[in-house]
Amino acid sequence: MSVxxxxxxxxxxxxxxxxxxxxxxxxxxxxxxxxxxxxxxAAEQEAQERREEILKRGRREAERERAxxxxxxxxxxxxxxxxxxxxxxxxxxxxxxxxLEEISKDRKKYREVLKKLVAEAAxxxxxxxxxxxREQDRRIFSKRFLSELEKLTGVKLExxxxxxxxxxxxxLRSRDGRTEVDNTFETxxxxxxxxxxxxxxxxxxxxxxx
Amino acid sequence: MRVTLLGGDVMIAQxxxxxxxxxxxxxxxxxxxxSEAKSxxxxxxxxxxxxxxxAVEExxxxxxxxxxxAVEExxxxxxxxxxxxxxxxxxxxxxxxxxxxxxxxxxxxxxxxI
Numbered sequence: 001m002s003v004x005x006x007x008x009x010x011x012x013x014x015x016x017x018x019x020x021x022x023x024x025x026x027x028x029x030x031x032x033x034x035x036x037x038x039x040x041x042a043a044e045q046e047a048q049e050r051r052e053e054i055l056k057r058g059r060r061e062a063e064r065e066r067a068x069x070x071x072x073x074x075x076x077x078x079x080x081x082x083x084x085x086x087x088x089x090x091x092x093x094x095x096x097x098x099x100l101e102e103i104s105k106d107r108k109k110y111r112e113v114l115k116k117l118v119a120e121a122a123x124x125x126x127x128x129x130x131x132x133x134r135e136q137d138r139r140i141f142s143k144r145f146l147s148e149l150e151k152l153t154g155v156k157l158e159x160x161x162x163x164x165x166x167x168x169x170x171x172l173r174s175r176d177g178r179t180e181v182d183n184t185f186e187t188x189x190x191x192x193x194x195x196x197x198x199x200x201x202x203x204x205x206x207x208x209x210x
Numbered sequence: 211m212r213v214t215l216l217g218g219d220v221m222i223a224q225x226x227x228x229x230x231x232x233x234x235x236x237x238x239x240x241x242x243x244x245s246e247a248k249s250x251x252x253x254x255x256x257x258x259x260x261x262x263x264x265a266v267e268e269x270x271x272x273x274x275x276x277x278x279x280a281v282e283e284x285x286x287x288x289x290x291x292x293x294x295x296x297x298x299x300x301x302x303x304x305x306x307x308x309x310x311x312x313x314x315x316x317x318x319x320x321x322x323x324i
Contacts (some may be wrong), residue, residue: 003221010225014232021236025263032247036254043258054266056260058273062280069281073288077295084299088306095323103322116323127313188321199320203313204306 085205092200093189097167100185104137104168111140114151115169117188121172121181122153130160132171138163 104110114137122129131141142160150157164171169184180187 006221006225010228013229017229017232017236021239024236024240028240028243029250036250039251039254039258040261043261044271047262050262051265051269054269054273055276058269058276059220062277066280066284069284070286070291073291073295075289077298079294080292080299081302084303085306088303088310091307092313095310096317099314099318102262103318109324112324113322119321130310158322183224187216192320200313200317202231203316204309205302 017188021056036141067126085201088204089200090196092204096189100189104185107140110137110168113168114140115152117183118149118157118172119153121170122149122157123184124154124181125172125179126153128156128158128175129172130158130175132160132162132164132173134165134168135163137168137170 011091042095103113106195114133118131133141138159146157146159160173164184166184166186169186171180171184173180
């Protein structure tokens with residue numbers, strides 16, 4: 001084999017080594033670039049998904065906050081309305097209390113009221129009874145007035161030694177002490193409060209039960 | 211031991227040396243390529259993290275903005291509701307005020323029976 005052929009062969013071997021190396025280098029770098037591209041795509045995909053999730057959560061929170069604020073405002077507005085109504089109802093009851101006090105000072109009118117209250121209580125008791133009234137009202141229940149009441153109610157009535165306080169009205173107790181009807185103004189007002197509240201609301205606002 | 215290379219042997223030794231050198235260079239190139247590949251992947255990993263981090267930060271800012279705008283809008287609406295509510299309550303109060311005497315009279319009659 002001549003020297004030139006040998007050199008040519010050597011050169012071919014070296015070329016093969018270099019070409020193999022180049023291919024390997026390309027393969028290694030190619031794989032790395034592909035992996036890098038894959039990582040980028042995966043990151044973009046993850047970024048998109050996380051972005052959507054965060055925005056979705058944000059929109060949900062926004063809706064919750066909005067609903068909470070609006071509901072709270074509606075509740076406050078409703079309370080304003082209820083306060084206005086309650087204020088008016090309280091005013092009615094306050095005026096009623098004042099008027100009751102005034103009635104108890106108007107002897108003629110008060111007598112009429114007492115007559116009604118005694119008659120109503122006597123009807124409930126359905127027999128002889130004693131009348132318990134305020135100390136200052138005892139003089140109203142004269143013998144003549146008691147007799148008038150007896151005629152009206154058809155039962156025997158007596159004025160008790162015991163007295164009651166408050167702004168007016170009477171308590172009737174059956175003679176055997178087993179039944180008692182409290183027709184004092186306070187008790188009547190209290191007893192009828194819920195009913196009167198509806199009555200007052202109806203009269204004030206044109207509706208019942210609100 | 212003393213080795214005496216003949217003419218042909220020298221040439222062979224030279225050829226082997228050249229091949230070994232070529233192989234060494236080839237291996238070196240491959241090692242460098244592997245190192246570069248590692249660096250490419252690491253850089254890509256960092257960039258990928260950055261892509262996600264930036265997207266999350268931006269989305270969080272947007273989400274906060276969505277909530278803030280919704281709250282502002284709701285507060286404006288709430289103010290309107292309260293304003294209208296106060297107005298209605300005032301009207302109701304005024305109307306009720308006019309009807310108080312009638313209600314007092316009616317309730318008084320229920321209590322006193324006259």
